[in-house]
Each structure stands twice: as C-alpha cells, then as structure tokens.
Amino acid sequence: MKIKFLGSPEVVGRAAVLVNSGGKNIIMDYGVEMTRPPKFPISFPPKDLNALILTHAHLDHIGASPYLYVSWGMPLYLTKPTLELADVLIKDFIKLSGEYLPYEYIDYTYMAQNAELVDYRKEYSVPSTDFKLEFRDAGHIPGSAQVIVTSEGKRILYTSDLNTYETRLQKPADINFEDEFDMVIIESTYGYKDHPKRANLEKSFVEKVKEVIEDKGTVLVPAFAVARSQEILLVLRSRGFDGKIVMDGMALEVTEILLRNRQYIKSPRSLKRAFGRVKKVRRWKERKKVVKESCVIIAPAGMLGGGAAVFYISKLYKNPKNGIFLVGYQAPGTPGRTLLEEGVVQVADLTGKTKAKKYYFEFSSHTDRSGLKNFLSQLSGDPIITIVHGEEEGRLGVKEIAEELGFKTYLPVTGDLYVFD
Ligand SMILES: [Zn+2]
Ligand SMILES: [Zn+2]
Missing domain, CATH: 3.60.15.10 (Ribonuclease Z/Hydroxyacylglutathione hydrolase-like)
Incomplete structure (x- = not known):
C-alpha cells in the first residue's frame, strides 16, 4: 500500500x-x-x-x-x-x-x-x-x-x-x-x-450579547453557515437569551438540511424549536429593516469574506452601541482577521475604523x-x-x-x- x-x-x-x-x-x-x-x-x-x-x-x-x-x-x-x-x-x-x-x-x-x-x-x-x-x-x-x-x-x-x-x-x-x-x-x-472551557465561553458570550441588547444596540454574529450558525442559535437559547434572533442567507438553507437529517444532530427538537422562533431574512427589504432594530443577527460569512454579514456590518459598525461578535477562526488576510487585529472594517469597497464594540469568542x-x-x-x-x-x-x-x-x-x-x- x-x-x-x-x-x-x-x-x-x-x-x-x-x-x-x-x-x-x-x-x-x-x-x-x-x-x-x-x-x-x-x-x-x-x-x-x-x-x-x-x-x-x-x-x-x-x-x-x-x-x-x-x-x-x-x-x-x-x-x-x-x-x-x-x-x-x-x-x-x-x-x-x-x-x-x-x-x-x-x-x-x-x-x-x-x-x-x-x-x-x-x-x-x-x-x-x-x-x-x-x-x-x-x-x-x-x-x-x-x-x-x-x-x-x-x-x-x-x-x-x-x-x-x-x-x-x-x-x-x-x-x-x-x-x-x-x-x-x-x-x-x-x-x-487548548480551547477555553466551553461553559465559561458560552456564559461570557451570552452575557456580552445581553449587555449590547440592554443598551438598545444590535448584535451582529458573522458565522459560518454550516454548524456554527446553528450552534450560536442553540447557545443563545439554551442560556436563556429570550430576545429577537434574526438568521440570514445560507444559514437558513443549512438549518433546513440539518432538520431533515435528524440522526446527525444531538437534539433535533431543540434545534427545531429554536429555529421556529427565528426571524428568517432572505430579502433586501427585510435586511434594511432589521438593522434598525435591537436584535441579534446571525449571518454568514464567518470571516466577513462575503454573504449578508458584509451588508450588515456596513450598516452597524459606526454606532458604539452595536456589537460585532466574531465566533470562529479568522484566517490571515480575511476581513475578519483585519477587524480582529486592527479594529478596521474592510469589506467590499468600504474601509473604516469600527466604533461598534468587537468581541472574539473561540467557538471551535x-x-x-x-x-x-x-x-x-x-x-x-x-x-x-x-x-x-x-x-x-x-x-x-x-x-x-x-x-x-x-x-x-x-x-x-x-x-x-x-x-x-
Ligand atoms: Zn472542516
Ligand atoms: Zn478542514
């Protein structure tokens, strides 16, 4: 061989x-x-x-x-x-x-x-x-x-x-x-x-999300469409976050696939319940509306390289009440890494220092x-x-x-x- x-x-x-x-x-x-x-x-x-x-x-x-x-x-x-x-x-x-x-x-x-x-x-x-x-x-x-x-x-x-x-x-x-x-x-x-302890990571993630929402800000979670978007949704709901959650783009399609393949996920019922309560956004008109609300938006791409997250960040980064929560690996050379290291939003033809809070949580x-x-x-x-x-x-x-x-x-x-x- x-x-x-x-x-x-x-x-x-x-x-x-x-x-x-x-x-x-x-x-x-x-x-x-x-x-x-x-x-x-x-x-x-x-x-x-x-x-x-x-x-x-x-x-x-x-x-x-x-x-x-x-x-x-x-x-x-x-x-x-x-x-x-x-x-x-x-x-x-x-x-x-x-x-x-x-x-x-x-x-x-x-x-x-x-x-x-x-x-x-x-x-x-x-x-x-x-x-x-x-x-x-x-x-x-x-x-x-x-x-x-x-x-x-x-x-x-x-x-x-x-x-x-x-x-x-x-x-x-x-x-x-x-x-x-x-x-x-x-x-x-x-x-x-080693990764940080999972329970601590979840706890501090949800606490920070709640802080931004209590301050009437909007939370953007750029997340990989496959698995990470659904994981974030489950973490928020299982840790008692009761506010509005919006999901956008490919993350919706992927969640629907996962719900059709029940034996491959741990608790299809929890995912179904959490997804049932999610505001599903697929159109521009709705996107323009939700950025004006205080809510959590979960949208791909996870490293801000494309997808709906690019639109959302361009609307949210100038307001210090808002929060951008990176929840996964940010590869060198991606807009996500630039935001993480320099606090600069560099997407599409836009470049600017973020006034919104930025956080990094190592969900892996x-x-x-x-x-x-x-x-x-x-x-x-x-x-x-x-x-x-x-x-x-x-x-x-x-x-x-x-x-x-x-x-x-x-x-x-x-x-x-x-x-x-
Ligand atoms: Zn992989
Ligand atoms: Zn791989």
Whole structure:
C-alpha cells in the first residue's frame, strides 16, 4: 500500500490523500485552499480512480471534487448530510469564484449521481478492488466522518477534521476503535493549544450579547453557515437569551438540511424549536429593516469574506452601541482577521475604523491539544502518526504529544509518497 499527499498537509486547507493498493486507487477528500484564485490539489487521472471519499462538507475538503467528474464517473462515498450540504456550498463557491474554477455546476450534479450514501460503523467494499471502507462520526460538523481504509492486510485511519468535545449541536467524535492501525492520518489545527472551557465561553458570550441588547444596540454574529450558525442559535437559547434572533442567507438553507437529517444532530427538537422562533431574512427589504432594530443577527460569512454579514456590518459598525461578535477562526488576510487585529472594517469597497464594540469568542469545531492527546493515547498497536491539516505550530504540537506517547511520527509535505514495506 502507498499513500500520496495530493493536497497541502502543511496548512489548514486543501485536503487530499491518495491511497494506492494492488494497482487500484482511492482518494479521500479533494479540497481547495481558499486563496484568490483558490489552490487545487495535485491532479490525478480520474480514469485511474476507483472511488472518491468526501469526509465532510467544508470547501477545504470538497471544493475541488467536481473536477474529478468532468469527464469520468466513479463511486463517491459520503454521508447524506455531506451530499446535501455540498450542493449548497459548491453552488455558492461557483457564484463567488466561478471564474477561477475548472468545473461547472453540471459536473457537481454528475458527481452527485455517483453518490453511495454511507452510515457510520458499517463496512463498504469498493467495486473491483480490495478496498474496504468504514466511517466513524468525527463530531466536527453534522455528517462528518473519519475513514478507516483496509487493503492488503494494512489498515489506516484518516481522522479528517475532528472534534472530541460535545457541542450544543453535536455529540463528540466516536473514538472507540476495536482494531489496531498501521497508520493514523490526523489533523492538527489546534495541536499547539487548548480551547477555553466551553461553559465559561458560552456564559461570557451570552452575557456580552445581553449587555449590547440592554443598551438598545444590535448584535451582529458573522458565522459560518454550516454548524456554527446553528450552534450560536442553540447557545443563545439554551442560556436563556429570550430576545429577537434574526438568521440570514445560507444559514437558513443549512438549518433546513440539518432538520431533515435528524440522526446527525444531538437534539433535533431543540434545534427545531429554536429555529421556529427565528426571524428568517432572505430579502433586501427585510435586511434594511432589521438593522434598525435591537436584535441579534446571525449571518454568514464567518470571516466577513462575503454573504449578508458584509451588508450588515456596513450598516452597524459606526454606532458604539452595536456589537460585532466574531465566533470562529479568522484566517490571515480575511476581513475578519483585519477587524480582529486592527479594529478596521474592510469589506467590499468600504474601509473604516469600527466604533461598534468587537468581541472574539473561540467557538471551535476542532478538538484541541488535550483532545488530540486523549485521542492518541487511546490508540492501540504501533501506528505511524501522520500529521496533516495544520500550520507549523499545530503540526509540531501534535508531533510532540505523539512522541511523548511513544509513537513514530511523519510530517508529509505536498506530493510526498509513503510506501509501506
Ligand atoms: Zn472542516
Ligand atoms: Zn478542514
């Protein structure tokens, strides 16, 4: 068995791992790096590919995948929510970056026609190969999966993006493995640090929101459409925030998908109840109206790179009574990072110092250093720990933990080929 790293293991983004065994090939994830133009993984001839696996609906894992279906079809393994969410994300990606993309929406629909929907903890055989696949809940976003690949007597685990902690929306990752692995390919986004305690984080978030509302201000929460928007809604309601909550854009579509995939979320009833009370905004007329009210607005995009949040911030940033609450990772070079570090709103053709209050709350859907350590310490056998999906400090952090636990480690770079003997 051979493993080739087609993506970029040295960053958070552009995930793509090729597994070759007995002359057959499968790829796990085929994502993009969200630069402008987006960066694609190393190409691979689709005709030589026996299956594609997509672990979850984030563009850094699926953004390049329709390209593999432009001229050819092969089975696509993924969960039902991943397929339904991918449709929304790919459409939006084409809208925002279509000019740079080597595929069109029709290629996505062709890809979707090849889908084999999978459940957790069941075994699947890839036709005309020796590959056996199994999926385990990754706890990261609804429908996210870790993948166990078996072939030629070797067994590897690809964690993809992992959350070992329970959230309001989801149960933690399923990390009870019965078998030993020869290799574990693990993410390392937060390998260098621990998250703040969840209960404290929620408490101070809701307190600050209430302060702004009591002062008659408007709260804007720019949030990722998938999982984070719903999580924020649940945190507010479960911690007794009773005021008006507005949700906008893609977050609405995503919530509807999640409510149709009940078994992938922890408490469909709580989400249904909370969503039922939300003011749903889809039109410009309504947007212009809600910015004048004292309420909480949850709107994508989470890093202010587009979406309705851009409109809202342009209307809200000049008033010191308002609050802008960033609730997720802000990548370097994004308007969210600029706001966080310099207090400057830089969206569309607007630049200005914010007078509104700004807050940062580290709600994360990735596990942290302690979570990764706990994960590794439960593994049996002697797998080589292959560290991907992290900046340098994250990867070195996981290397340190893994070596303390007595594992061999491997930090691949783009294009590396690992050959089992
Ligand atoms: Zn992800
Ligand atoms: Zn990722």
